[in-house]
Amino acid sequence: MRAEVAYDCDVLVIGGGIVGLSTAYAITRAAPGTRVTVLEKEGGPARHQTGRNSGVIHSGIYYRPGSLKARYAVRGAAEMVKFCAEYGIAHAVTGKLIVATDKAELPRLHALVQRGRENGIPVRELGAPQIAEYEPEVxxxxxxxxxxxxxxxxxxxxxxLAHGSGAEIRYGARVERIDRRAGLGVAVRTRTGDVVRARVLVNCAGLYCDEVARMTGDDPEMRIVPFRGEYYELARPELVRGLVYPVPDPAFPFLGVHLTRGIDGGVHIGPNAVPALAREGYGWGVVRPRELAGTLAWPGSWQLARRHWRYGAGELRRSVSKAAFTTAVRRLLPAVTADDLVPTAAGVRAQAVLRDGALVDDFMIKEGPRAVHVLNAPSPAATASLPIGREVARRALTMLGSV
Known part of the structure; x- marks a missing residue:
């Protein structure tokens, strides 16, 4: 007879960012009594992508109709506002402008109008004089x-989400090994030597999600290639009332250098997107040879560089030249000067790249035996975190019922 396994929890979530915590929250709401443990390697929640973005609740206008990004962003934006209001979390529905500064951008701007309407998003078209109604300096x-x-x-x-989930959350718990055996669930060992046994594992490890997937024995068929987003803060925040974006290039998941008045009243400008030399490479001086070697060993990294080197060269130029960055900002905000731009904290985007160099454009969630992997959840994942969490929770609970 097989010995009865003593499980420490029913579902083990790796990653204490907003998606991992939303998943834990959704599981305990959908199935009260389910034992959930969250392992987070940092000393607190939301230390990476969640805590280092521009804080924007995205409408969903950019995303292909019918895609997970479109459906979850539109639904998630409304739910996020409601969630913040219910729990007294600072928020504001400001609206935003997407501005064409060149004739070549006008067809793409009109395409966004159509895409917004297909996604059920209210959009108002503005001529040049009407821009000043919202943003006098733009x-x-x-x-x-x-x-x-x-x-x-x-x-x-x-x-x-962490407080309301009722899950056991262990901070400072870096995962070092995962052992998955038939009929015995999943055992995870942390750097401190603790072992946590669970029936089902959920991988929400963000920048390390591909590595965690491989630890379980699953092939994610992608790699995370980290891109650093560099920001400045505007020394004269009175120049910007709300949110102002350029027309994005549809070939890339990056939205371009934009202006964001945050909930604290400050205005952030950025980000540009440059390759990071480590998964948590928040500056050029942060280099982790093992992680960099892993990025360079992935064929998709070279295919991506070969295909988009001109775009990348422009991003790199703005990274090393404040004058070049200022020139990019002045296309939207002519009054800005280099002295108005004060460097501030950077973020790193966990971008999934396929073997052929294609950037994964949509959220990616895959399943393996007793494991659910969230493999691509950059922006607008924070906006869409509540519906994403419910979807991942649904899969985990379905899996739990079959174990």
Whole structure:
């Protein structure tokens, strides 16, 4: 007879960012009594992608109709505002402008209008004189106003999810090994030597999600290639009232250098997107040879570089030259000077790249035996974290019922 396994929990979530905590929250709400443990390697929640973004509640206007990003962002934006209001978390629905500054951008701006309407998002088209109604210092040929965009304190949201989930949350618990055996669930060992046994594992490890997937024995068929987003803070925040974005290039998941008035009243400008030399490479001086070697060994990294080197060269130029970054900002905000830009904290985007060099454009969730892996959840994942959490929870609970 097989000995009865003593499980420490039913579902073990790796990663204490907003998606991992939303998943734990959704599991305990959908199935009260389910024992959930969250392992987070940092000393608190939301220390990486969640806590180092611009704090924008995205409307969903950019995303392909029918995609997970489109459906979850539109639904998630409304739910996030409601969640913040219910729990007294700082937030504001400000709306935003997407501004065309060149004639070549006008067809893409009109395409965004159509995409927004297909996604059920209210959009107002503006001529050049009407831009000043919203942003007196911003210049452009045309723009659209998206009324459902806002800002919030995503770290505050993550803390509330952690508190409200009822899950056991272990901080300072870096995962070092995962052992998955038929009929015996999943055993996870942390750096401190603790072993946690669970029936089902959920991988929400963000920047390390591909490594965690491989620890379980599953092939994620992608790699995380980290891109650092560098920001400045505007020394004259009175120049910007709300949120102002350029028209994005549809070939890339990055939205370009934009202006964001946050919930604290400050205005962040950025990010540009440059390759990071470590998964937590928040500056050029942060280099982790093992992680960098892993990125360079992935064929998709070279395919990506070969395909988009011109775009990358422009991003690198703005990274090393404040004058070049200022020039990019002045396309939207002519009054800005280099002295107005004060360097501030950077973030790193956990971007999934396929073997052929394709950037994964949508959220990616895959399953293995007794494991659910969230493999691509960069922006707008914070906005969409509540519906993403429910979807991951649904899969984990279905799996739990079959174990």
């Amino acid at each position: 210049r452009g040929l045309a723009a659209i106003h998206v009324g459902t965009t806002g800002v919030c304190d995503f770290v505050g949201v993550a803390r509330q």
